[in-house]
Amino acid sequence: MEVKLNIKRFDPELPSDNEWWQEYSIQINSNTTILDALIKIRDEIDGTLALRCACRASICGSCGMRVNGRARLVCKTRVESILKNNEPLNIEPLGNHSIIRDLVVSLDSFFSKIDQVTPYIVPDSEPETGEFIASNESMENLLTSMNCIMCGVCVSDCTVLEVDNKFIGPAALAKAWRFVEDPRDGKKEERLRYLNDQDGGIWDCTRCMQCVEVCPKGVAPMDRIMEMRESAIESGNKSTSGYKHTESFYNSVKKHGRLDETRLAVDSAGITNIPRLLDLAPIGMKALLKGKLPPLIPHKAEDKEKIKDIYKKVEEKKQ
Amino acid sequence: MYEHDILIIGAGLAGLRAAVEGVRNGMNVGVISKVHPVRSHSNAAQGGINAPLTDRGDDWEDHAYDTIKGSDFLADQDAVEIMSREAGESVIELERMGVIFSRGDDGKLGTRRFGGQKIARTFFVGAITGSAILHVLFEQSIKYGLNVYEEWFVTKLLIEEGKCCGVIALDIKTGELYVIRAKSVIIAAGGAGRVFEPSTNAIICTGDGLALAWQAGAAVMDMEMIQYHPTTLAGTGILMSEAARGEGAYLLNSDGDRFMEKYAPEYMELASRDVVSRSEQTEINEGRGIDGNVLLDLRHLGRKYIESRLGYLQEVGVEFMGIDLAEQPIPIRPGMHYIMGGIKTDVNGATSVDGLYAAGECANVSVHGANRLGANSLLDTVVFGRRAADHATNYVKNIKHVNLDASYLENEKKRLQSIIDRKNGERPAIVRNEMANSMTLGIGVFRNQKTMEKAINDISGIRDRVKNISIDRKGAVFNTDLIFALELEFMTDVAWSIVHSAISRKESRGAHFRTDITTRDDKNWLKHILVSKDNESKNGVKVETLPVNITKWEPVERQY
Ligand SMILES: Cc1cc2nc3c(=O)[nH]c(=O)nc-3n(C[C@H](O)[C@H](O)[C@H](O)COP(=O)(O)OP(=O)(O)OC[C@H]3O[C@@H](n4cnc5c(N)ncnc54)[C@H](O)[C@@H]3O)c2cc1C
Ligand code: SF4
Ligand code: SF4
Numbered sequence: 016m017e018v019k020l021n022i023k024r025f026d027p028e029l030p031s032d033n034e035w036w037q038e039y040s041i042q043i044n045s046n047t048t049i050l051d052a053l054i055k056i057r058d059e060i061d062g063t064l065a066l067r068c069a070c071r072a073s074i075c076g077s078c079g080m081r082v083n084g085r086a087r088l089v090c091k092t093r094v095e096s097i098l099k100n101n102e103p104l105n106i107e108p109l110g111n112h113s114i115i116r117d118l119v120v121s122l123d124s125f126f127s128k129i130d131q132v133t134p135y136i137v138p139d140s141e142p143e144t145g146e147f148i149a150s151n152e153s154m155e156n157l158l159t160s161m162n163c164i165m166c167g168v169c170v171s172d173c174t175v176l177e178v179d180n181k182f183i184g185p186a187a188l189a190k191a192w193r194f195v196e197d198p199r200d201g202k203k204e205e206r207l208r209y210l211n212d213q214d215g216g217i218w219d220c221t222r223c224m225q226c227v228e229v230c231p232k233g234v235a236p237m238d239r240i241m242e243m244r245e246s247a248i249e250s251g252n253k254s255t256s257g258y259k260h261t262e263s264f265y266n267s268v269k270k271h272g273r274l275d276e277t278r279l280a281v282d283s284a285g286i287t288n289i290p291r292l293l294d295l296a297p298i299g300m301k302a303l304l305k306g307k308l309p310p311l312i313p314h315k316a317e318d319k320e321k322i323k324d325i326y327k328k329v330e331e332k333k334q
Numbered sequence: 335m336y337e338h339d340i341l342i343i344g345a346g347l348a349g350l351r352a353a354v355e356g357v358r359n360g361m362n363v364g365v366i367s368k369v370h371p372v373r374s375h376s377n378a379a380q381g382g383i384n385a386p387l388t389d390r391g392d393d394w395e396d397h398a399y400d401t402i403k404g405s406d407f408l409a410d411q412d413a414v415e416i417m418s419r420e421a422g423e424s425v426i427e428l429e430r431m432g433v434i435f436s437r438g439d440d441g442k443l444g445t446r447r448f449g450g451q452k453i454a455r456t457f458f459v460g461a462i463t464g465s466a467i468l469h470v471l472f473e474q475s476i477k478y479g480l481n482v483y484e485e486w487f488v489t490k491l492l493i494e495e496g497k498c499c500g501v502i503a504l505d506i507k508t509g510e511l512y513v514i515r516a517k518s519v520i521i522a523a524g525g526a527g528r529v530f531e532p533s534t535n536a537i538i539c540t541g542d543g544l545a546l547a548w549q550a551g552a553a554v555m556d557m558e559m560i561q562y563h564p565t566t567l568a569g570t571g572i573l574m575s576e577a578a579r580g581e582g583a584y585l586l587n588s589d590g591d592r593f594m595e596k597y598a599p600e601y602m603e604l605a606s607r608d609v610v611s612r613s614e615q616t617e618i619n620e621g622r623g624i625d626g627n628v629l630l631d632l633r634h635l636g637r638k639y640i641e642s643r644l645g646y647l648q649e650v651g652v653e654f655m656g657i658d659l660a661e662q663p664i665p666i667r668p669g670m671h672y673i674m675g676g677i678k679t680d681v682n683g684a685t686s687v688d689g690l691y692a693a694g695e696c697a698n699v700s701v702h703g704a705n706r707l708g709a710n711s712l713l714d715t716v717v718f719g720r721r722a723a724d725h726a727t728n729y730v731k732n733i734k735h736v737n738l739d740a741s742y743l744e745n746e747k748k749r750l751q752s753i754i755d756r757k758n759g760e761r762p763a764i765v766r767n768e769m770a771n772s773m774t775l776g777i778g779v780f781r782n783q784k785t786m787e788k789a790i791n792d793i794s795g796i797r798d799r800v801k802n803i804s805i806d807r808k809g810a811v812f813n814t815d816l817i818f819a820l821e822l823e824f825m826t827d828v829a830w831s832i833v834h835s836a837i838s839r840k841e842s843r844g845a846h847f848r849t850d851i852t853t854r855d856d857k858n859w860l861k862h863i864l865v866s867k868d869n870e871s872k873n874g875v876k877v878e879t880l881p882v883n884i885t886k887w888e889p890v891e892r893q894y
Contacts (some may be wrong), residue, residue: 028809046569046654054537058763062806062815067369069536072572073648074465075373087501091653116812122370135473136432145389146429151437151444154459161434161459161466166370199432 018043018094019103020052022064025114037061038103049089049104053118065117071230076164079171080109080118086171088231091323109171111180125167128183132191139201147199160193160239162232169226169236181215185226185236188217192239196248208285210243213253217243217323218257336514338364338481339730340723341501343366343488343543344463344522345371347464347712348694350471351719352520352726359727364514366483366503368538368817371472373756375524376535376715379464380575380646381448382456383428383712385421390442392455395853399887401710404450404606405674405703406558406844407860407889413681413699415885417717424716425457432470434459443821446580448708450606450894456709461577461646464712466483483514487817488542488749490746491519491550491690492738498550498690499736502746506817509810511750517730518689520722521547521677522715525695526828528821530670530777531770532571534563543696545824548831553866555698555880557675557828558836558846561706562779564610566669566825572654572872574647574666576708578632579603581643585614586629586663587622591891598894605894608705608845611668615779618667627665636660663675668779672711674833674845678864686866689729693722700862700882742751759804762818766825771798773829777836777842782850786837793829794873800826834875835863 021038039056050068057064067077073091080089082097083105097104112120142148169185176182183191191210194200210216217240226236248258340356342349345367356363367374367781386397398418402409429435429443435457438444447454459466473639475482483503490502492513494843500515523543525533548554564585579585585603587593597613598605605613614628632640632647637660639646644659651657657664676698683691683699694715701714769792776789807815841855842848861879869874 026809026811028811048654057814058761062761062818065807065812065814067373069369069373069538070375070378071537071570073653074377074462074646075369075375075536077369077373093653119812126370130476135470135477138430141430146426146435146443148441149437150441151439154434154437157434158460158462160467162462164377164465165469197432197434214761314491 016043017041018052018098018101020056021103021105022056022118023105023107024064024117025108026116043094045093045095047094049082049087049092049094049106052094053089053106063113065119067119074164076166079109079166079168081110081171086110086168087231088166088168091231109167111173111176112167113168115140120167122167124180125165125170125186128187129165129190131183132187133194133206134190136194136197136200137202138199149198153196153198157193157196160189160196160234163189163234164232166231168229169234170230172225172229174223174225175219175221179215179219182219183210183213185220185230185240188220188243189234189236189239192243195243207243207247207250208252211247211255211257217247218228218255336364336512337518337735338362338514340364340520340726341366341514341516342522343367343501343546344524344694344696345373345475345482345520345815346374346376346524346694346715347468347471348524348697348715348719349374349520349522350468350475351716352522352693352723353480354471354474354478355720356727356780357480357722359724361723361727361730364481365475365518366486366488366501366514368485368506368542369408370484371482372469373538374468374540376468376712377465378534378536378573379712380461381427381577381580382446382458382463382571382709383467384448384451384456384707384709385425385713386418386455387422387443389422392453394421396453397421397451397455400451401701401707402703403892404705404707405701406705406764406854406892407856407887408559408700408703408843408862410700410883411885411887412883416681416721417701417713417739420717421713424713424720425459428467428470428716431474433467436460439885440793446577447604448576448580450601450604450707456580458577461644463661467712486521487820488546489750489820491546493550493687494736494738497688497733498738500738502743503645505751506812506814509813510572511743511747513738515735515738517630517712517733517735518691518724518726520683520691520693521695521696522582522692522694522719522722525673526640526825527670527673528766529770529825529829529832530560530774531767532566532569532774533670534571534573535670536564539827540821541673541828542821543561544677544831545690545827547685547690547692547696548867550687550690551867552687552690552835553678553864553878554835555675555862555864556704556835557673557865558777558839558863559674559704559834559844560670560777560832561672561674561845562611562668563671564607564614564668565630565666566624566626567650567654568665568667570654570879571669572650573669573671574630574650574664575644576643578630581639582635582636584631585610586631587617588624588628591623592671593617593622593628596850601894606705606892607671607708608847609894611779612847614668624665629663630666631663632659633661633663669710670774672706674698674704674706675832678862679718679722681721682725683718684725688734689733690720691726693719704846732736750816750820754808754813754816756804758800758804760799762803762805762815762822765796765799765803766818766822768824769793769822769829772796773832773857777832780847780849781836782848783837786833790833790837793826793833797826797830824877830875831865834873834877835865838863840878854891860889
């Protein structure tokens, strides 16, 4: 069947009008991926169309793009699976990246953020012979982050990066998590302190979930960030506005059965983003528990006593 | 002016492993790669890496013998010995760099079983072994502050006074062309899958390194040895890793029979790759296939097992074919996967040109011979990548940079400009697809005199047409159109070396299976075939042979 692809073009070498949308029509079948379609356009219709691709099999991370406003790996997306009423698909380069040409973006900032998290293991000491001894469980745990193919899809759609490019961002933080969690690494505390204290570190995520939704490899960067917040608090990093939020939130709910917004704003050094604060609640609970208990904050605080009860239980559990 | 002691073309496993070694040796190392390092095709390796770990009861000689038998006795046994002996240390070293290999209950590295081997000695990271190793080597490159020319494309090797002394390369982002001087160059530019269609290889696997060496006069060896992987996805040719069969998957024909019983009763689905591919092709040819495919069946392994041990395969099944492997078998067929042949090197990676080294898939030390065992290629890249860098380190001690005439760069600029300026020619993609289809028909799972003669004819025509292709993009920034034109030229050189090597071998051995001469002929053909560029001869090719190095394993008939 015939479909239309509407592609955002950019050519820095043109003196003017160097940005435009261009529509292409091509024939596809039910297994044609968006990447197949783009390659077909490039091969048969317009060789000037620039894009990156290599493996075709969702493993090399080259072909992240925005399709109808959402970042994806186009090799992994069949055209039919997102086609609506045969309307043209809008294809643009990844967001939050500067554009080199057409669908090709610069990854300089992406990789400079990876550099920022000391992305290699730094063991305290090495075994005299043979490998490090580690449980299979601890290694399999790291697979989540090792699955990251550095495609930049999460970075494209991260809502914080959109407004603050100092944020280390989902991909690099997921990479950081891999070393924080690696039992062979000797710098866990230093890593956590850095990620905790750093402007743009773990406390700058708003938990918008975008990265979890768009990541094609199940890395779930936000979950990794939340785990690091927990670890950071557990290892005593309590002097950040992020932690103070959490604590203030915790105390506020405990005392009043509801959130005292004024109090909070004061406590946490001028940060007033309420959705962001709400996000911190479960972490406060979890940190308190140092273990696992599902977040228990009710939406409405009609029963103050009940809430006190919850707190009591949590605090008992902590002992 | 850019200058290095050792310049490495390629940032896959072979290139990065070599680079780490070079830096540790105190060398000024440069790495140049047409894609960002983590995009290199090594990331696609799913199954694992072989190593006989002698401290836990494995014997390097067993691994060596499995490798040699798998190679149909075409591997050089001195090279295999080195690889098997150094394997354990190489894998342990990767672990220490941070690779998260699967473990056994004792917390030590755990294994899975792979084809063509009697025991389990394949180390792995889920179904992402290649990616997990590549990313860790990339991490190391950051740790060592390695100098990487990212998205630079090498167009030519510079040879002066018989020595390789650098390269000319295009910065893809700006379109600028540069000379990079080097006292030694290691080619680690990977495979040539796209010379065929379909292939499990990435679109970037265009044999550039093979062609660069060929054009510089270095010999390539046993180029007819093309591995067809038994389990590639119907249609696209995306790989379904051997790990599936390693974990116990069945191969079924249209009657629902496990047909490997007929062909390899002892090893069954885990016989050597060439054997399994031919068995499948025979089933298909004899009418027991399904639309040109057979079936890979994992259902009996159960959902939980499939999802935990073979998660990526499940992802491919569901996303690309809409098939849930726990519920349904998936159609597969043999597809071009790996080239055993390559730039001829000694056990230190040295080629026939001074100062020029090669390692990884583009090289042929000859450890894979006529057929590579699964999970031996990653091992090859790290063992011989390291050795090449060590040898180059010694070599450059007595070498000075050569003064290069400015005309090198000017001539290359003119050459590229003439491609950009050419008008009204064919589109590169058309010529490329024809070439790849011709190669698969001529040098396929089965081949004979007739198919190979036709391939020579076809490729000869293609080589003429390539001179007249024209491209749409005229600008400098990210001109991928130009890159494809250059890659196509490289591919036709590689194809040319393959067809001439193939037609010279008058026997069947390993991956080279001729329907007109079906047996192995050790008396006349227990030897390597070397081809190199020869401007004097009519077809531009010189063909020679070289004896196989046999240390202690006398050739016997290969049975599984
Ligand atoms: C799908 C698949 C699965 C596999 N699974 C396994 C497995 O489980 N176990 C196993 O042992 N082997 C496996 N293999 C084989 C193995 O992955 C490869 O042989 C090996 O990784 C090749 O590594 P390399 O370093 O030689 O090349 P590559 O990783 O391909 O790297 C080539 C490098 O060269 C660069 N380059 C190329 N041309 C140029 C140029 N003109 N200018 C600049 N740079 C250039 C590229 O940018 C790239 O960085 C598999 C192969 C495939 C295709
Ligand atoms: S959850 Fe956090 S890291 Fe993820 S996209 Fe939202 S703000 Fe960015
Ligand atoms: S975390 Fe996911 S989306 Fe982000 S770079 Fe890695 S693989 Fe891509």
